[in-house]
Amino acid sequence: MTNTSDRWAVHRLLARNTDERLQLVRTAPQQIVLAGADADESRRLLAARYPKAAFAEYDPRPAFLQAAADARKTGLWQKLTGKTVPQHCQSLTEPLPEAAADMLWSNLGLITAREPVPVFENWARALKPDGLLFFTHFGIDSLNGLTGRLKEAGIAVNAPMLFDMHDLGDMLFHHGFYDPVMDTAKLELSYRRPETFWQDMETLGLWASLDFSDEAAARAAVNRMFADGATLTATLETVYGHAIKKRQLPAGESEILFYPKPR
Template structure:
């Protein structure tokens, strides 16, 4: 495995960016939910050079790291200027109707309340604003869940997440999945990656120390050299919410005989 802590974020930022090729919409303001080593911001700035960015993450040190990355190279210095950063949890309210795109790369894993977070994302977008995100799916970590007791696993499958999007502020949600297989040569790297990505948090184990001891014992017996991770790719459009008793009227041209 790479010793770069954002290796997975980097890979998924490239994949998610490639999906924007078919999008005709050119965002003017992009909210980044998750400071992923500045990889997503770099991709989006290259595609949308006139866009302004604001960045949110619950980990202040990750915001600081992203800001530091923008000091390397002339292009990054130019495109990375004046990006407002905010250290806050996924449920903390974002500015209302603030952006026309919201982009989140593996940050939803830190949300305590998934529906509330999706509603928060929706209200932060302008009319017909675009949401693009990556997340971990329910088929992640089968090798680990066969070894330790994790009855309250927090990750959901793509159909559940798609339904949540539809019921919490978005329409036309499109979800698809991919499987990644990560190879490990030492237990310390595996432990770091599980914690850094939030996957360990998603296991929601009752006794963390005991769980780590169990995994270490399994590792010493030759298990866990390869870990499977399911990745969800999702995008959707902000749903227009009308005041009570108001409806959209649509007029269609009359066909002449």
């Protein structure tokens, strides 16, 4: 995949791929929480599939919320329906309305957190029993070629928010969800201009999620690669996940299931 000036192209691709998984959902959600703003890419798809659903959007980045609001102003949905989407500027761990959502959808929103477990627990509390979680994230192999070159230059790089998909599935299972399903795909983005690269790193939230021994030196090293005439290729491991909110029973109670007698 060759990058273009469209800064939301990756969000759009991941939103579309995740939307295809919704063909398995039998009951239309009425209340949907968007945990991460993506220029209205996700809400637009979800509203087309679930026209009666109400949305609320959360993101710790004011500019991202504004980009989503601006996209809705120029779209037909808001003009035709007169509806607006309530927006909330808050971190992913700040409590959401409890047991209020049928679906929680996060398209690359998790990258803004410092650790995933408190976020998963917050998302689980926000969902009704058997509510659905759909999210996308970046896997552990994202930017490994670039970070490897920086390490060769003596710049240490840690990626605390990039995980193996199986580890994310285990976290979901132990923190409020059951039946987590995870899969991955890889994208290769090729850059000839530093301006486009830095724009994408900001929009994707990837650069800000990394910890450098010297961030200024790392940024300068990347700029030197472009100055030397190199085409920089950034590999993204994209992770898709969905799971179901566990039912929480009062202390001392357990669920009893009845199954038809086999004939």
